[in-house]
Amino acid sequence: MRRALVTGFAALVALVTIAPLLWMVSVSFMAPGEAARFPPPLLPASPSLENYRQLFGTYGALRFLANSLFVSTLATLLALIFTVPAGYAFAKLRFRGRDRIFRLLVAALVVPGQIGMLPLFLELKAMGFVNSYAGVLVPWLAGIFGIFLVRQYCLSIPDEMLEAARIDGASEGEILRRIVLPLLTPVVVTLALFVFLSSWNDFMWPLIVLADQNLYTLPVALAALSREHVQDNELMMAGAVVTTLPVLILFLALQRFYLSGLLAGSVKG
Amino acid sequence: MSGERRAEEARAGWAMTGPALAAILTFFLLPALASLLLSFTDFDIYALGDIANLRFVGMQNYARLVENPLFWNAMGNSLLFVAIGTPLVVALSLCAAILVHSRWLRWRPVWRVALFAPYVTTLVATAVVWRYLLHTRYGLVNYLLSLFGAGPIDWLGSPTASLPAILIFVAWKTFGYNMIIFLAALQTVPRELDEAARIDGAGWFVRLRHVTLPAIAPTVLLVSVLTVAAMFQLFAEPYVMTEGGPAQSTVTILYFMYEEGFKWWNLGSGAAVAVLLFLCILAVTLVQLRFARRAGAI
Numbered sequence: 001m002r003r004a005l006v007t008g009f010a011a012l013v014a015l016v017t018i019a020p021l022l023w024m025v026s027v028s029f030m031a032p033g034e035a036a037r038f039p040p041p042l043l044p045a046s047p048s049l050e051n052y053r054q055l056f057g058t059y060g061a062l063r064f065l066a067n068s069l070f071v072s073t074l075a076t077l078l079a080l081i082f083t084v085p086a087g088y089a090f091a092k093l094r095f096r097g098r099d100r101i102f103r104l105l106v107a108a109l110v111v112p113g114q115i116g117m118l119p120l121f122l123e124l125k126a127m128g129f130v131n132s133y134a135g136v137l138v139p140w141l142a143g144i145f146g147i148f149l150v151r152q153y154c155l156s157i158p159d160e161m162l163e164a165a166r167i168d169g170a171s172e173g174e175i176l177r178r179i180v181l182p183l184l185t186p187v188v189v190t191l192a193l194f195v196f197l198s199s200w201n202d203f204m205w206p207l208i209v210l211a212d213q214n215l216y217t218l219p220v221a222l223a224a225l226s227r228e229h230v231q232d233n234e235l236m237m238a239g240a241v242v243t244t245l246p247v248l249i250l251f252l253a254l255q256r257f258y259l260s261g262l263l264a265g266s267v268k269g
Numbered sequence: 270m271s272g273e274r275r276a277e278e279a280r281a282g283w284a285m286t287g288p289a290l291a292a293i294l295t296f297f298l299l300p301a302l303a304s305l306l307l308s309f310t311d312f313d314i315y316a317l318g319d320i321a322n323l324r325f326v327g328m329q330n331y332a333r334l335v336e337n338p339l340f341w342n343a344m345g346n347s348l349l350f351v352a353i354g355t356p357l358v359v360a361l362s363l364c365a366a367i368l369v370h371s372r373w374l375r376w377r378p379v380w381r382v383a384l385f386a387p388y389v390t391t392l393v394a395t396a397v398v399w400r401y402l403l404h405t406r407y408g409l410v411n412y413l414l415s416l417f418g419a420g421p422i423d424w425l426g427s428p429t430a431s432l433p434a435i436l437i438f439v440a441w442k443t444f445g446y447n448m449i450i451f452l453a454a455l456q457t458v459p460r461e462l463d464e465a466a467r468i469d470g471a472g473w474f475v476r477l478r479h480v481t482l483p484a485i486a487p488t489v490l491l492v493s494v495l496t497v498a499a500m501f502q503l504f505a506e507p508y509v510m511t512e513g514g515p516a517q518s519t520v521t522i523l524y525f526m527y528e529e530g531f532k533w534w535n536l537g538s539g540a541a542v543a544v545l546l547f548l549c550i551l552a553v554t555l556v557q558l559r560f561a562r563r564a565g566a567i
Contacts, residue, residue, distance in 0.1 A: 002373045003373045003374075003375060005373075006368070006371050006373035006374050007373070007374055007375045007376065009368070010368055010369065010371075010374055010380045011380070013365070013368065013380075013384070014379075014380045014383035014384055015383075017383060017384050017386070017387060017441070017445075018383050018386055018387075019409075020387075020395065020398050020399065020402055020441070021386065021387070021390065021395075021398075023398070023402070023409060024394075024395075024398045027401075035401075035407060036406075036407050037407060038406060038407055038412065039412050039415075040407050040408070040409050040412055081288075082288055082289045082292055083289055085285035085286075085289075086285055086286045086288070086289035086290070088285065089281070089282045089285035089286045090286060093278050093279070093281055093282035093285065094275070094278055094279065094282065095278070095279035095282035095283055096279065098282065098286075101286070101290070105293070108293075108297070108298060110550075110551075110554075111297075111298075111301050111547065112498065112501075112502055112546075112547070112550065113297065114502060114504075114523060114526070114543065114546070115300075115301045115304055115543045115544070115546065115547045116297065116298075116299075116300030116301035116302075116303065116304050116543075117300070117526075117530070117543070118300075118304060118307060118526075118530045118536045118539050118540050118543060119299075119300040119301075119303035119304055119306075119307055119540070120296060120300035121530075121531075121536075122307075122312075122536065123295075123296075123299075123300060123303075138292075138296050139296055139297070141288075141289070141292035141296060142289075142292045142293040142295075142296045142297040143289075144293060144297075147289060166274060171277070171281075172277060172278060172280075172281030173281065176281075176285070197389055200391065201389075201390075201391045201392055201393075203392060203393050203504075203505045203508075204504050204505060204523075204527070208527075208531055218391070219391055219392070219393035219394070219505075220393075222393050222394060222397060223393050223397075223505075223508065223509050226397045226400070226509060227512070233401050233404075233407070236397050236401065237397075237398065237401070239394070239397070240391075240394035240395070240397050240398050241394075243391045243393065243394040244390045244391040244394040244395065247389055247390070247391060248386065248389060248390055251386075251389040252382070252386075255382055255385075258389070259385075259449060262446070262449055262450075263449065263450070263453050
């Protein structure tokens with residue numbers, strides 16, 4: 001009895017929580033104007049792909065989808081290349097000043113990225129990176145959180161394993177490639193997922209850096225479109241589905257990695 | 270181990286951390302510090318065209334901001350978001366975590382994922398969805414209210430309802446994240462402790478108040494600190510849902526900085542706003558820490 005009651009209540013709360021997402025999908029299949037009624041219809045009278053056709057046909061959403069895929073993939077690769085070796089080195093390689101630098105990095109985590117946005121914009125303008133993907137990608141190279149995540153994971157690698165490889169004459173680079181990287185698969189997946197999702201969802205920085213509409217990522221394009229088409233609810237819902245469904249599916253497929261990373265990250269406080 | 274090997278290890282250490290450190294320095298730390306310098310200049314659209322037009326103006330940007338009612342309006346809105354939003358989100362996340370942690374719950378992973386899902390969705394997309402949900406005439410929210418005989422509320426069109434409307438959206442979007450953190454903390458509270466209190470006849474609420482909450486107090490603090498910082502950094506929500514309106518009622522401090530810097534190109538003044546934003550986050554966090562220390566939470 002108690003079980004049914006608690007479970008039923010949880011189901012209700014969960015339903016209310018995901019209702020906006022379900023409704024978003026439902027309305028995206030409605031005919032133009034169908035959702036502008038009272039009471040609001042829950043399901044489309046005759047489901048159609050008209051909104052998606054318009055979105056990809058008239059508004060060229062395919063380009064924005066491709067842009068977003070390109071930016072997020074590149075952001076993920078670059079972030080991994082920059083942060084994974086650094087995280088390992090901070091955990092396992094002995095060099096002077098290592099712990100002091102790492103403490104400094106952790107302290108710097110309290111500074112929100114937005115604080116330096118205006119000077120960063122000027123800096124990138126001087127480098128000629130404004131209105132290009134290079135400018136959008138640059139903040140993902142400076143991922144302190146990723147270094148932190150990888151370092152925590154690397155601390156559990158036994159030193160004996162690395163020493164044995166050194167005695168066998170392996171260079172430090174070989175040790176990272178052949179011995180450490182295979183062990184890091186779970187945390188690399190977690191980090192990749194984090195960066196991909198965050199860069200996909202990112203809005204403020206691409207909005208600032210990108211001026212050319214052809215370069216817009218999905219969120220920036222959707223925000224611009226929604227300001228022009230306040231009344232076209234069905235079209236906007238289709239745009240929201242295209243923007244958010246890829247990351248939602250990615251999360252659902254790899255949620256175990258995502259949640260474990262989230263917890264490792266929150267312990268930092 | 271030989272000294273040569275030691276030297277190679279140190280070299281490798283620098284080689285592996287070097288690129289990341291250089292990137293952090295160039296694209297994160299230096300810009301953050303430069304904000305402070307920029308805030309003492311009159312960097313504007315003329316300086317953007319020709320750097321020779323740049324002047325050092327001391328505290329003038331700050332003095333102007335203090336006299337600007339729009340700045341105080343944005344500051345007031347952000348403080349409202351912090352003051353109402355933080356307890357709201359923390360309470361909501363804690364309730365959700367307690368529900369999902371309940372020993373009577375079946376299919377726990379399913380509910381956990383469902384409640385967490387809004388957090389990973391694209392903010393701009395769900396803001397567009399909520400703008401529609403909160404529509405005065407066709408929105409589902411007002412429809413549900415009408416079933417109880419209330420409303421209709423002009424959520425995004427009235428200066429008094431717009432901020433609460435955005436708060437509802439923010440709470441929906443973020444509570445799942447904090448819930449996961451709370452869940453991890455709840456799992457560390459020994460069940461026996463709760464069990465013992467139950468055998469002693471303590472009711473559900475008493476056990477929550479005197480057993481569970483004290484045990485997870487540090488996590489409550491952590492979540493509050495994170496939420497305060499997040500509430501100070503709202504930008505896309507008002508940008509998409511209300512464009513800061515109506516009547517400037519949802520202009521946040523970050524939105525103000527964005528307009529000052531990238532709409533009017535007053536980068537000096539915008540940098541001053543950024544510095545003040547950082548000081549605000551720092552100040553509130555320090556107050557929270559002190560309060561927590563006095564209450565014995567850490």
